[in-house]
Amino acid sequence: MHIVASFEHSNFLELAISDLEQKGIEKNRICAIPLHKMTKERALFDTLHQADGQSMFDLPAILATIAMTLGVAWGFMWKWGPIIWGLLSFVGGLALGLAIKYLLYKNSLKESFRCNTEVVLIIYCKPDEVETVETVLFNHLAIGIGRKPSEVQ
Structure with a gap:
């Protein structure tokens, strides 16, 4: 039977391994694999083959629509008329929305790379040791644990 557990890289992992050794699990039946963090920065815009689930155009579209509506309504009282003011306020709302969304995206990008699982622990054990x-x-604060029955007993 294989037991797979995920841990943060901390003293609890070391304590779990030493506790397993004290309970009779040999060192050659314990495998700890550290995970490497992704260092490549994600793309700002989604592509056809890769998407991160965050839209860059939802807030800009909402702000552009609101600004355009207000620009058209107030444009009747201003010199250039409702069409020019509607287009100018649409562009301004779109630019403001893109700027806000870009700042929010960059802040969330830093937080999304924080990964809880840093080490995967694989233990081969007998059915009575599970x-x-x-x-x-x-x-010892494992994040998650899974079992896999081994083919060869």
Whole structure:
């Protein structure tokens, strides 16, 4: 049976490994794999083959529509008329929305790279050791635990 657990890279991981060794799990049956963080920055705009679920044009479209409506309404009282003021306020609302969305996107981009799982721990154990291993891992703050029955017993 294989037990797979994810941990943050901390002292709890080291304590879990030493506790497993004290409970009779040999070192050669424990495998800890550190995960590398993604260093490539995500693209600002989505492509056909890759999307991150964040839209860059929702807020700009809303602000452009509101600004255009107000520009047309007030344009009747101003010198250039409603069409020019509607177009100018549309462009201004679109630019303001894009600027706000860009700032929000850059701030969320920094937070989205924070990953909780940094180390994956794989333990090969006998069926009678499964409960002990899972208890030890949960006691040492494992983020998640999964089981995989091994093909060869």
